[in-house]
Amino acid sequence: MSRSGTTTRDRARGAASSRDGAAPRPARRTGGAARARPRRRDTPRARRRRWFLHAGVAAAVLGLLAWLLLGSPVLAVHSVQVDGAATLTDAEVVEVAGIAEGTPLLRVDVDAARARVARLPQVASVEVTRGWPRSVVVTVVERMPVAVVDQAGTRSLVDADGVLFDTVTGDPPAGVVPLDVTSPGPDDRATRAALGALTALPDDVRASVAAASARTPEDVRLTLTDGTTVLWGSADDAGGKAAVLVALLGQLHAGALDPAGTIDVSAPSAVVLR
Structure with a gap:
C-alpha cells in the first residue's frame, strides 16, 4: 500500500477518467439534511376549494351572530x-x-x-x-304644573306650554296657581300670556300668588296672598315686569314704601302703586 493512501489501481482509474473527459462523480451525502418538499401547484380547483371553505366559515359565523342578535x-x-x-x-x-x-x-x-x-x-x-x-x-x-284651571267642575293641571295634562280633586301641588281664563289651552293667547307671567316670577314670589286671570291677552292680573292686585298687562317684557315687581315687593315688605292695594307693572318704566 502507498503512503498516500491510494493504490496503484485507484490512480490508474483517476487518470483514465481524466482522459475520457468525464467529471468525477460527487461524493454521496449520507447524513442529516432533509430533502426539500415539492411545491404544490395552485390550480383553479384548489383556489375554488379554498374559496368555498372560507365562504362556509364566514356563513357559519354570520349565522351564529344573527342567531345571537335575533333569536338568542x-x-x-x-x-x-x-x-x-x-x-x-x-x-x-x-x-x-x-x-x-x-x-x-x-x-x-x-x-x-x-x-x-x-x-x-x-x-x-x-x-x-x-x-x-x-x-x-x-x-x-x-310635565311640570304651573297653574290649575276649572272647567265645569273639573280641575286640570296646566304646564308652562298651556297643556292640560292631569286632573286633581284635592289641593293642587305647592306653587301651582289657580288660573281663570275663558278657553284654557296651548293655542289660547290669554292662557299663554298668564302662564308667561307666572313662569317669569321667581319661585318664592310665585308662591305668594294666590290666583291669576286673563280675560284678554293684554289684561293679565295676579292676586297675591295678602290681597294685593298686580296689573301685569300683556305678555310683553315679562322679564322686566318680574324684576320690577320683585324689587317693589321687597321695598314694601321692608317698609320703604307705603302699602298699596294695587301695583301696576304693565309699563315697567312707569310703575304705579295705589
Whole structure:
C-alpha cells in the first residue's frame, strides 16, 4: 500500500477518467439534511376549494351572530328600566311601552314604544334606548304644573306650554296657581300670556300668588296672598315686569314704601302703586 493512501489501481482509474473527459462523480451525502418538499401547484380547483371553505366559515359565523342578535335569549330583554317618572309609576310606563320580556333586543321597536309612552298626558318628552346586553331604558320628562284651571267642575293641571295634562280633586301641588281664563289651552293667547307671567316670577314670589286671570291677552292680573292686585298687562317684557315687581315687593315688605292695594307693572318704566 502507498503512503498516500491510494493504490496503484485507484490512480490508474483517476487518470483514465481524466482522459475520457468525464467529471468525477460527487461524493454521496449520507447524513442529516432533509430533502426539500415539492411545491404544490395552485390550480383553479384548489383556489375554488379554498374559496368555498372560507365562504362556509364566514356563513357559519354570520349565522351564529344573527342567531345571537335575533333569536338568542342571551341578548333578550330581561328588564325595562324607567328613569324620570314622578307622578307616573314605573309600572304604568312599562305597561304602556309594551315591551315584552324575552324579546331579542334588536327586535325591540324603540320608536313604537316611544310613541306609545309619549301619548301619556303627563309626559312632555320620552326617549327609549336599548341597554345592552339585556335591558331597555325608558327616560321620561314629565310635565311640570304651573297653574290649575276649572272647567265645569273639573280641575286640570296646566304646564308652562298651556297643556292640560292631569286632573286633581284635592289641593293642587305647592306653587301651582289657580288660573281663570275663558278657553284654557296651548293655542289660547290669554292662557299663554298668564302662564308667561307666572313662569317669569321667581319661585318664592310665585308662591305668594294666590290666583291669576286673563280675560284678554293684554289684561293679565295676579292676586297675591295678602290681597294685593298686580296689573301685569300683556305678555310683553315679562322679564322686566318680574324684576320690577320683585324689587317693589321687597321695598314694601321692608317698609320703604307705603302699602298699596294695587301695583301696576304693565309699563315697567312707569310703575304705579295705589
